[in-house]
Amino acid sequence: MTGQLAFVESPVQLLNVLEWAHAQSAAADPSGPGLPGVPGRPGSALPPPGVVGRRSAGLGVPADGVWGRVGTTHDGAAPVGTASTGSLGTTGGGEVAADLTLVVLSPTDPMSRGQLRRMAQLARDDGFTVRWQEARHGRGSLARTLRDLAPLLRAAERVIVGDPFSRYVQLLLTLFAPKQLTVVDDGTATMEYAAQLARGERLVRWHRRGSSRGPRELVLAPVSAAARRKLAPTRRRAVEIFTSLPVEPPPGTTVTPNTFAWTRARFGxxxxxxxxxxxxxxxxxxxxxxxxxxxxxxxxxxxxxxxxxxxxxxxxxxxxxxxxxxxxxxxxxxxxxxxxxxxxxxxxxxxxxxxxxxxxxxxxxxxxxxxxxxxxxxxxxxxxxxxxxxxxxxxxxxxxxxxxxxxxxxxxxxxxxxxxxxxx
Known part of the structure; x- marks a missing residue:
């Protein structure tokens, strides 16, 4: 049985799930080493970030419109036969890692996929179970994803999400409502989520135009309305917001600060x-x-x-x-x-x-x-x-x-x- 299940769709979401797990471990055992991030632990043996060009290099745009690191595939993963670029470091995951499964709802964007594969490796090195789900890969991927994840969702006591505005996450939560919900940062969307939750508004990304609703919005309106209820606290459901942003706690929610303790301890x-x-x-x-x-x-x-x-x-x-x-x-x-x-x-x-x-x-x-x-x-x-x-x-x-x-x-x-x- 999986007690805790995290859905991530971006590298930052996965990073903040690791930060949340680290904070949970530290809170459970303040005297222990926690999850990853023991001071002095190797974590900086990664290759330098990918430089794609500069003015003097006569930079041009590749035919496929995608820039990537030399020696990587288009989604950023190391191709077959490529030597490892260095150890990411390993740690003992502890009880939190053993109880938490991370599900990557893989996006189609090549740069996001590449960063997600790197972050997924960090998570695996820390003892987490990571499940890579091709949630947007061709016709039938939605039905296949729902079928594959249904057993995990039914068993989960807590679900952790990084983007409450995601249609995929909203659909999953509509079908399977958890008893405990944690929302971690995915950019500044957390600020808008908290504000809209407090005002009782429908969940709309901040850069969407006014209040206009196109055909797609109208079709998905029932899902959004149901998700709005599933993403709100009730007498039976606790909602936590784990964030580094200045967020005023909506009524009934708990805001836990993200101090990036895992990042500071693991790197630099x-x-x-x-x-x-x-x-x-x-x-x-x-x-x-x-x-x-x-x-x-x-x-x-x-x-x-x-x-x-x-x-x-x-x-x-x-x-x-x-x-x-x-x-x-x-x-x-x-x-x-x-x-x-x-x-x-x-x-x-x-x-x-x-x-x-x-x-x-x-x-x-x-x-x-x-x-x-x-x-x-x-x-x-x-x-x-x-x-x-x-x-x-x-x-x-x-x-x-x-x-x-x-x-x-x-x-x-x-x-x-x-x-x-x-x-x-």
Whole structure:
């Protein structure tokens, strides 16, 4: 019988499930070594993150539109016959690991799949059972996934999810409601989930336009409505939110802080470079920010802060990254693990500049005590696309405004020729 079951669809979700398990183990036995992350344990013997090109290299876009690490398949997994790139380290999983099964509902995006395979290996090395489910692989995959997972769901006392807005997760919870539910971070979606839960609203991602509902939304409306009830606490169901973000507990829920203790203990401390690093965002891909404005902002941030590297978000398009590399001269880095682990492992710049995203909350925790400064650049109103809702604008402002007090805030000041960034 599986007492606890986690559904993850992104590398960050899997990372935060490991952080949750580590926190559970530490709480159960404060005097023990916990799960992974014993100080001094090897965990930095991973290869450097994948560099996909820089201006001087004459970077071009591959025919299939996918950039990957040399010596890997398109989904980031090591091909047959490729030697191992290094040990990820192993630890004893303890009771929490023995009682927890992680189910990867594999996405189709190649970069996400590659990072997930790396994170899945970390989890296996820590004693967890990891089940890779091709949930979106061809016709019939939904029915096959439901059939395969039904026994595990019926037996689970607790279900852990990373994306309460996921249609897949919503359908699973509608069919099998757990007695205990834990929601871990998957980007800033946790903030919106908590706010909507407190207000009793239907669950809608923050960047969706207004309140319009297309045909797909109407068809899935019954599932969303049922999931909204399954994702809320009741007298028979306890709901926990495990988060590093500033979240006000909705009525009836418990908020447990994620301090990234597992990450700090497993990796680093990192070597610091003299320059700065920029962290990319997928706001262009989600239709929130104009591509031209974004590229100009990246160029000006790089010039202002002396940045040399651009850490790409896993959802950023190859075409956009090629343009940034050519027009800014920045070295584009496609991380093969979540940025918190990449930064903790190092090398990393003494200053890390990001647009509003989860990392302005997570990196100060992961890099605590290293001397790295994190700065967040606000999104100027003129960068936004014309159809962006006021709700999305307010959400982005809230992400930047609620960043940890250790984070410097940069305000874009428009000039006739360029953007200038000043400390707010």
């Amino acid at each position: 401390p990192p070597r610091l470079t003299r320059g700065s690093d920029l962290v990319g965002t997928s706001l262009v891909e989600t239709g929130v920010v104009d591509a031209d404005q974004y590229t100009r902002a990246v160029a000006d941030l790089a010039a202002t802060h002396g940045a040399t590297r651009y850490f790409a978000h896993r959802r950023e398009s190859a075409v956009k990254l090629h343009r940034i590399a050519v027009e800014t001269g920045l070295e584009i880095v496609r991380p093969d693990l979540p940025l918190e682990l990449i930064a903790r492992r190092g090398p990393i710049g003494r200053t890390v500049v990001s647009f509003p995203s989860t990392v302005v909350h997570t990196l100060p925790l992961a890099l605590a005590g290293t001397g790295v400064k994190v700065a967040v650049c606000e999104i100027a109103p003129e960068w936004l696309k014309a159809n962006v809702s006021p709700r999305a604008q307010g959400f982005l402002a809230g992400v930047a405004g609620t960043a940890a007090f250790e984070v410097d805030r940069l305000t874009a000041r428009a000039t006739p020729t360029a953007e200038r960034f000043e400390f707010g």
